[in-house]
Amino acid sequence: MSLLECVDLHVWFDLPHGGRVHAVNGVGFALDPGERFGLVGESGCGKSTTILALMGLLPSSATVSGRVLLNGADILAGGEDSVRRHRWRDIAMVFQGAMNALNPVKTVGWQIAEPMAYHGTARGARARARVGELLELVGIPASAADRYPHEFSGGMRQRLSIAMALACEPKILLADEPTTALDVMVQAQILELLTRLTGELGMALVLVTHDLPVVSQVCDRAAVMYAGEKVEDGPAERLGLAARHPYTRLLFAATPDLYGEERLATIPGSPPRLDAEITGCPFRPRCDVPTDRCADEHPALRPAGPGHQAACFRNEPQEPM
């Protein structure tokens, strides 16, 4: 049994003036203990929505269907009260906005200790000692616990967010673009920290990013999302070297290479609107190798190698890409 399994997840958002956006369309994946999993795609493809849905954190304008199984038990089935017990205790999260994820009027120590008391993992002096340990773990002196978030730099705040996420020793850490707002050196440090900590603590990591080199560097496996759907899923190094979906291949080609001389490749066009159901393959208008079937038929995920699947007709045995 997988540690976390997400089965056929759909999310719709109600628009203020009627209509709905199908933001996540049948996404599924499984996560083993200690595994580092990447979720990749461009802005608006539903990757953040997917992980917010895992914790039941979407706003009330969202409708969610599908199952999220933690050790085989559906945590969303019992509504807000049942999912709340799993938050931070089993699944914790590091947010994108390192600047604003911390409450400006509370000391960082208070904020790190807060979930411990609430989930009953530590209180009082023990919680304080644990705050010190966590701060040291992410490379911040324990004495900084009494300071306020605005006294730290962006990179330090992201370290604080990570320390806070580790407070209740979660089994799974969801990281939503944890390095977006940071400069390259700090990005590298934070990624190294995340990799080291998941290894040391045996914690599984879901890393949401649009940065492909980051995925190959950090993750064991990754899924590529496009227009709310998962289009490819496999071992991280295979996605870079032997992608079976044209979107994945083009996405990797569009990554700047430090030593590359050529002009950067781009993917023309823009993702489809999600407020109406799409017929055929959602990537067809931008695809460089469309087939006749793509306009009318929706390609399903098919095996493309060991632990590797892709949703493209060219992925089928008779039509090698």
Next chain:
Amino acid sequence: MRSLEYAVRRGIFTVVTVFLAVTLNFFLFRALPGSAVSNLARVPDSSPELQHALTVRFGLDRSEWDQYVLYLKNLLHGDLGVSFTYQRPVSHLLLSDLQNTVLLAGAGTLGAIALGVLSGVVAAWRRSSALDHLNTSLAILTYSFPAQWLGLVLLIVFAGVLPAGGMSDQFLFQSPPFWRHAADVAAHMALPAATLILTAYGGYTLVVRSSMLETLGQDYVLTARAKGLPDRRIVWRHAARNAMLPMVTMVALDLGFVVGGAVLVEVIFSWPGIGMATYTALSQRDYPMVQGCLLILTVSVILLNFLADLLCFRLDRRVTA
């Protein structure tokens, strides 16, 4: 250390402001048309000699500069002069008035704050619900009532049930037991306090609601939800604490104005407070009395602002200078 420096800086600023206000206070009333003497002497057959004698007695024959220097000197000794009308020290007269006003204004403002914060927070949390719409419309409606009009309406409706004026029952003889006296004062205070609460709470509701809506959209509120905290704790400990910051200054300003500014309400309900005293003194050209009233008003606005600055600093450590 930084807090001490901040307090001292604000303190110096406060003292300078008080001095300016005191000076303005003195010259403002000398610019009013009419004179105390012509008013007091409005008796049949008042001779020019009598008028002159009174002018000399009140010190009005001296130059304005001399009057000003004398005023400042006396003020430093806590001497606000002698009321032209009552022939008693202004400081004694105003001290009992101030107590009465603080009682009424305190009850009115605290009630308005409590009601405003509660309804504002609830409206923001249950945003766009029927409760929110009802709450917000009611707040706008009552906030737009002129206090004197609402006071009269309440008088007309409740005059038979609750005492219509004054501060205590004149016929409670022979020093009644404390609780009896307190209940009597509370009954007398009900209508004026209700007027103050109803006309003021809507302003707080609107400010708190919009401030809360902004705060609830912040990343740290999402963090708090992700931590698995219950709604009540998220709303009050994380969101409301931040949303209250603009309230502190608003409350301090209002309190200052209510101390001297509930003139109309005090006059309507014959409440023997500063507002009533201001009204009476103004119509009688009782300079020392008016000066005393205005002094209390301005100094309380300035001091409460000073306190608000200190409180803001205490609540939010990002505040500087």
